[in-house]
Amino acid sequence: MNEFIKLDKDKHFEFSNKQIGAIIQAPTRQGKTRLLTYLILSAAK
Numbered sequence: 125m126n127e128f129i130k131l132d133k134d135k136h137f138e139f140s141n142k143q144i145g146a147i148i149q150a151p152t153r154q155g156k157t158r159l160l161t162y163l164i165l166s167a168a169k
Contacts, residue, residue: 127139
């Protein structure tokens with residue numbers, strides 16, 4: 125499964141068979157939950 129989810133003009137998130145995890149770190153109220161929600165909903169499409 126090689127699927128890309130576009131995050132903005134220059135960045136994308138790639139799902140691959142070799143990827144086993146990711147770390148999303150940012151200060152409080154910087155959009156971590158929104159990013160994860162977007163990735164999950166995009167992958168479900």
